[in-house]
Amino acid sequence: MIDKSSTSSATRTALEVDCPTCGKKVPWTQENEFRPFCSKRCQMIDLGAWASEEYRIAEAEEKDKWSETEDERPKDSH
Numbered sequence: 756m757i758d759k760s761s762t763s764s765a766t767r768t769a770l771e772v773d774c775p776t777c778g779k780k781v782p783w784t785q786e787n788e789f790r791p792f793c794s795k796r797c798q799m800i801d802l803g804a805w806a807s808e809e810y811r812i813a814e815a816e817e818k819d820k821w822s823e824t825e826d827e828r829p830k831d832s833h
């Protein structure tokens with residue numbers, strides 16, 4: 756009897772998961788609508804991971820080209 760009630764209370768309190776995106780401990784509760792993620796941000800990151808990553812790489816390459824072009828400009832003509 757006593758054992759049964761203690762087990763159920765432990766199950767209620769000790770439910771935690773690691774956020775798949777940032778690894779933060781996330782309480783698995785009904786209030787947490789983003790579970791198993793810690794926040795909406797982490798959920799969005801995981802859902803759009805492959806897409807946003809591709810976009811980010813493309814963007815970075817674009818910026819790299821731009822900064823390279825600026826770097827190539829002779830600055831020591833002063």
Ligand SMILES: [Zn+2]
Nearest residue numbers: 774777793797
């Ligand atoms: Zn997170």
